[in-house]
Amino acid sequence: xAEQTTGERQLVVFDLAGENYGVDINTVREIIRxxxxxxxxxxxxxxxxxxxxxxxxxxxxxxxxRFALPTTDETAESRVVVVDIGGQGIGxxxxxxxxxxxxxxxxxxxxxxxxxxxxxxYLQGIAKLEDRLLILLDIERALDEQVDELRSARxxxxxxxx
Amino acid sequence: xxxxxxxPTDDLKIFLQEVESILEQLDEDVIRLEDESDNxxxxxxxxxxxxxxxxxxxxxxxxxxADLTHKMEDLLDRVRKGTLVVTPEIVDALLMSLDGxxxxxxxxxxxxxxxxxxxxxxxxxxxxxxxDGPVAPSDAPAYTVDHAIAASTTLQSALExxxxxxxxxxxxxxxxxxxxxxxxxxxxxxxxxxxxLVTSVPTLQDIEEERGGDHLDAIVATTDDGDTxxxxxxxxDDVADATVEPYAARAVAPVEASPSPKRxxxxxxxxxxxAATPRIEPLAQTVRIDVAKLDALINLVGELVIDRTRVAxxxxxxxxxxxxxxxxxVLVETSTHIxxxxxxxxxxxxxxxxxPVGVIFSKFPxxxxxxxxxxxxxxxLVVEGEDTEIDRSVIEEIKDPIIHLIRNSVDHGVExxxxxxxLGKPEKATVRLAARHGPGHVLITVSDDGKGIDPSRIRDxxxxxxxxxxxxxxxxxxxxxxxxxxxxxxSTAAQTTEVxxxxxxxDIVRSKIEGLNGSVDVxxxxxVGTTFVLRLPLTLATVRGLLVSAGGETYAIPLAYVREIVxxxxxxxxxVGGRPAMQLRNMAMGVLSLxxxxxxxxxxxxxxxxxATAPVEDAPRGDNYVVxxxxxxxxxxxxxxxxxxxxxxxxxxxxxxxSGQLGRARGIAGATILGDGQVALILDVPALIxxxxxxxVASREAERNAV
Numbered sequence: 001x002a003e004q005t006t007g008e009r010q011l012v013v014f015d016l017a018g019e020n021y022g023v024d025i026n027t028v029r030e031i032i033r034x035x036x037x038x039x040x041x042x043x044x045x046x047x048x049x050x051x052x053x054x055x056x057x058x059x060x061x062x063x064x065x066r067f068a069l070p071t072t073d074e075t076a077e078s079r080v081v082v083v084d085i086g087g088q089g090i091g092x093x094x095x096x097x098x099x100x101x102x103x104x105x106x107x108x109x110x111x112x113x114x115x116x117x118x119x120x121x122y123l124q125g126i127a128k129l130e131d132r133l134l135i136l137l138d139i140e141r142a143l144d145e146q147v148d149e150l151r152s153a154r155x156x157x158x159x160x161x162x
Numbered sequence: 163x164x165x166x167x168x169x170p171t172d173d174l175k176i177f178l179q180e181v182e183s184i185l186e187q188l189d190e191d192v193i194r195l196e197d198e199s200d201n202x203x204x205x206x207x208x209x210x211x212x213x214x215x216x217x218x219x220x221x222x223x224x225x226x227x228a229d230l231t232h233k234m235e236d237l238l239d240r241v242r243k244g245t246l247v248v249t250p251e252i253v254d255a256l257l258m259s260l261d262g263x264x265x266x267x268x269x270x271x272x273x274x275x276x277x278x279x280x281x282x283x284x285x286x287x288x289x290x291x292x293x294d295g296p297v298a299p300s301d302a303p304a305y306t307v308d309h310a311i312a313a314s315t316t317l318q319s320a321l322e323x324x325x326x327x328x329x330x331x332x333x334x335x336x337x338x339x340x341x342x343x344x345x346x347x348x349x350x351x352x353x354x355x356x357x358x359l360v361t362s363v364p365t366l367q368d369i370e371e372e373r374g375g376d377h378l379d380a381i382v383a384t385t386d387d388g389d390t391x392x393x394x395x396x397x398x399d400d401v402a403d404a405t406v407e408p409y410a411a412r413a414v415a416p417v418e419a420s421p422s423p424k425r426x427x428x429x430x431x432x433x434x435x436x437a438a439t440p441r442i443e444p445l446a447q448t449v450r451i452d453v454a455k456l457d458a459l460i461n462l463v464g465e466l467v468i469d470r471t472r473v474a475x476x477x478x479x480x481x482x483x484x485x486x487x488x489x490x491x492v493l494v495e496t497s498t499h500i501x502x503x504x505x506x507x508x509x510x511x512x513x514x515x516x517x518p519v520g521v522i523f524s525k526f527p528x529x530x531x532x533x534x535x536x537x538x539x540x541x542x543l544v545v546e547g548e549d550t551e552i553d554r555s556v557i558e559e560i561k562d563p564i565i566h567l568i569r570n571s572v573d574h575g576v577e578x579x580x581x582x583x584x585l586g587k588p589e590k591a592t593v594r595l596a597a598r599h600g601p602g603h604v605l606i607t608v609s610d611d612g613k614g615i616d617p618s619r620i621r622d623x624x625x626x627x628x629x630x631x632x633x634x635x636x637x638x639x640x641x642x643x644x645x646x647x648x649x650x651x652x653s654t655a656a657q658t659t660e661v662x663x664x665x666x667x668x669d670i671v672r673s674k675i676e677g678l679n680g681s682v683d684v685x686x687x688x689x690v691g692t693t694f695v696l697r698l699p700l701t702l703a704t705v706r707g708l709l710v711s712a713g714g715e716t717y718a719i720p721l722a723y724v725r726e727i728v729x730x731x732x733x734x735x736x737x738v739g740g741r742p743a744m745q746l747r748n749m750a751m752g753v754l755s756l757x758x759x760x761x762x763x764x765x766x767x768x769x770x771x772x773x774a775t776a777p778v779e780d781a782p783r784g785d786n787y788v789v790x791x792x793x794x795x796x797x798x799x800x801x802x803x804x805x806x807x808x809x810x811x812x813x814x815x816x817x818x819x820x821s822g823q824l825g826r827a828r829g830i831a832g833a834t835i836l837g838d839g840q841v842a843l844i845l846d847v848p849a850l851i852x853x854x855x856x857x858x859v860a861s862r863e864a865e866r867n868a869v
Contacts, residue, residue: 038833038843040830041830042830049841052835056461057834
């Protein structure tokens with residue numbers, strides 16, 4: 001992406017279980033309020049169901065369930081971040097969307113060595129901001145089914161990504 | 163690929179498309195040629211097709227294809243001119259060339275790596291051309307201007323009124339000439355420039371249509387002298403010989419004027435040009451469009467259809483709230499009009515996706531011919547209803563099942579000629595492939611007049627293979643027994659040949675057709691023949707669905723599967739082997755509670771917390787209606803009763819696919835968007851029915867009943 005050459009990336013920042021996550025703005029199609037979701041039998045557990053996004057039916061993923069974080073009820077702040085994965089829109093439920101940030105590449109460190117509640121496999125790195133840390137999520141990896149299979153093939157040792 | 167030039171991808175695409183459509187045409191025509199070898203229009207069409215291919219492949223520098231088509235053209239030209247008679251060898255050589263061309267096309271398209279050597283095919287073409295002992299064109303008196311003049315009084319009077327000396331001019335091209343038409347055109351052009359060209363054989367039109375041959379005979383009125391003309395003609399490349407002599411109009415008389423069979427170039431030429439004139443179509447009134455673009459348009463229209471419903475709902479609400487408001491009245495009128503337009507638009511877009519089944523049917527004559535030849539059987543394929551239109555997405559999916567059914571008929575259905583003769587049947591068997599429209603669906607039948615399927619043999623095999631118990635087999639009616647060929651695991655291995663392994667594919671045929679919301683049935687009479695009937699939806703883009711609610715969600719059941727809807731009171735409910743069943747009139751069937759089944763399948767229903775462990779009785783739902791669904795037309799064992807809470811509506815719904823993210827959502831075929839913007843799931847009835855009979859479900863069912 002163009003940002004990388006200028007040494008900077010633009011991120012959409014959202015909350016999930018008390019932590020700040022950032023995803024590359026180029027993968028985000030739009031951010032909408034929670035919609036009514038239709039459940040789908042036999043879908044993976046982290047799939048909330050499907051919803052109508054202006055005439056297309058897109059799956060909705062609960063990122064808390066995806067990362068095996070404790071689940072909560074939706075609030076007025078809950079949002080669906082619609083990301084584009086290979087041309088397909090996927091809705092991702094997050095606790096709240098905070099802001100759009102520019103982060104210099106030299107402020108980003110590899111994920112290893114920093115404790116996080118999400119599996120480091122999904123992470124591009126950690127951005128050190130003045131007052132907090134920002135987890136840079138590789139959303140494509142995080143939503144990839146095959147990755148999921150890989151992950152479950154490894155033992156249940158998530159949340160200790162040390 | 164060995165292209166001489168680097169051509170742009172777009173041009174390559176266009177070239178490949180052209181090749182594709184020409185090959186399709188050729189496939190069909192060459193097969194027809196075998197039976198209609200004396201049809202000059204057909205010959206002309208094949209010749210043109212080969213010629214066009216030669217031209218285009220030469221243009222993109224695809225020499226292998228250009229060489230091959232060049233030889234085909236040579237052969238065809240001789241057939242067309244009557245110097246060669248169509249023999250099975252010639253048809254074989256042409257078919258072999260077609261196969262070669264297809265391979266070359268695949269190489270160019272990058273779907274095949276093989277480097278086809280066209281030399282053997284070219285050799286076969288040459289052998290075919292030689293095999294019949296070519297009638298040398300010189301043996302027959304050539305068709306000359308004398309004949310033309312004798313046949314035309316206009317020409318005769320033109321000769322008499324000529325205002326300059328008349329010259330009879332002939333020019334012969336050398337055998338190595340590659341651009342015959344061009345050279346002949348140059349000759350003709352030269353003559354025209356000298357004065358008044360009275361007539362020529364071939365004519366200018368013949369030359370322009372590449373039907374010139376290598377020889378020109380003309381009469382020209384000019385003041386130039388003979389030597390000048392000869393010198394000018396010989397100066398044209400490839401002109402090997404030229405003669406010029408003064409022409410006397412009186413010389414006309416002695417020439418035979420009656421059309422004789424000894425004038426081969428004449429007859430085909432006349433009928434061909436007669437047929438050719440209307441066939442030089444003004445640019446066809448069609449546009450090729452990328453399927454992806456068409457699909458994108460259809461999706462947009464699908465969205466409009468959904469929005470139309472919502473707008474209509476909102477404007478109705480507004481109308482009841484503000485009855486007097488002029489602006490609201492205008493809004494309602496406008497939305498009604500938009501709704502109409504959207505409906506028409508939607509229908510037109512659906513039409514645009516339709517293709518005649520002939521697109522795939524055209525491949526089958528070749529298939530049957532090759533199969534029949536390889537098995538030494540005599541079979542006529544009768545194709546009916548090629549114009550029947552069906553959605554292109556359906557067409558793509560049904561080709562393989564139909565191929566399988568046809569192979570099956572040829573291999574297993576039809577007896578050898580000797581057997582047939584012994585049975586008093588015509589030696590040539592008939593396989594019939596027919597398509598026709600029914601209400602809301604298309605019926606495609608594949609039938610043969612072969613030996614039929616023996617139900618007792620099917621029973622034996624099914625029992626042997628463990629598909630069914632001996633006891634159950636005896637209870638089946640003959641028709642039900644024959645339907646066992648569709649059962650998974652049924653394979654009459656003893657009969658399996660390389661052409662078709664019956665049984666191996668029949669269950670796949672069925673699951674493929676059912677995957678399209680269709681059904682397949684078989685009807686067979688031993689000794690008389692077998693008929694397979696495929697019943698297919700017109701389109702996969704929309705489906706007529708019954709909307710029901712179960713467990714708080716709305717589901718759509720494709721109406722094609724719904725046989726009847728009854729109230730539970732009309733049935734006798736009981737359990738069979740621990741599984742719920744019900745009896746409707748005298749038909750027994752398994753029962754599936756939709757809400758329960760979908761919950762069990764993993765729906766994390768927020769409305770019924772901890773539903774998986776809750777006893778059935780506690781669930782806040784009704785099971786108020788019984789929807790009887792069935793996949794086939796006749797098989798009672800594949801009927802299932804679905805209990806639902808409520809019936810909502812019956813409507814045409816736009817099918818949207820579910821993304822891969824949702825895993826293998828068993829029992830769900832897709833989704834649709836309702837008028838209120840909600841997403842409703844479309845049930846996959848064949849999968850549900852399979853689920854009911856799956857042992858895993860049965861045992862879980864038993865557990866549930868034990869609770």
